[in-house]
Amino acid sequence: MAMAEDPIQRSFPELDLDTFWDDNDYALRAYVDRPPSDELIASVEVELGYRLPALYVALMQVHNGGMPRNTCCPAPNRTTWAEDHVAVSGIMGIGREKRYSLAGSAGSHFWIAEWGYPAIGVYFADCPSAGHDMVAFDYRDCGPGGEPRVVHVDQEVDYRITVLAPDFMSFVQALRPEADFDVED
Structure with missing residues (x-):
């Protein structure tokens, strides 16, 4: 496990894996899976048609999916969720077994x-909108093997796409607690 943690600690020096995830019963049942093997990662990438970002894969090898404690990501403009941010319920792991996994x-x-x-x-x-908005790796500018941006896609506004972060590392570093935002719009 130490080898899997090294790229995470180098890339996310402030990320405390013991406090990043909220391992409540629902998260464990719906999101969290055992660490993916290299073979599973490769087969999911083939199925999806995209190479997953290396730092996402490294994080999933340490904790494969779940619900982060800090669930809010700043957004550059209003979304149907809030004036200045989007909320994330969970991050899908690499696998097929859990309902909320990339190939689940x-x-x-x-x-x-x-x-x-x-x-x-x-x-x-x-x-938290029950399907009316999602967060995605956007490969339109980089191609299926490149480093994707992280975007918010808002189904309620004709699937409007808003860039949240230039890469997965920036997205994770941007996550903040709900208390940082005025949620009474």
Whole structure:
């Protein structure tokens, strides 16, 4: 496990893995899976058609999916959720077994096929709106093997796409507690 933690600690020196995740019963049941093998990672990437960001993979090898304690990410403009941020319910792990895993029954393909979300990449985080907005790795500018941006896709506003972060590391570092925001809009 020490080898898997090294890239996380180098890239996210402020990230305390013991406090980043909220391992409540629901998170453990719906999101958190055992660490993915190299073979599983490769097969999920083939199924999705995209190379997953290296830091996302490294984080999933330490804790494969779950609900972060800090659930709010600043947004540059108003969303249907709030004036200045989006909220994240959970981050999908790499796998097929858990409902909320990248290739699970409510994984990335589900949102594209069943809800009509644009096929811009990989939907990896859901929001508290019960499907009316999602967070995705956006590969439109970098191609399927590049380093994707992290975007918010708002189904309520004709699937409007808002860039949240230039990469996964920046997205994780941007997550803040709900108390940092005025949630009484």
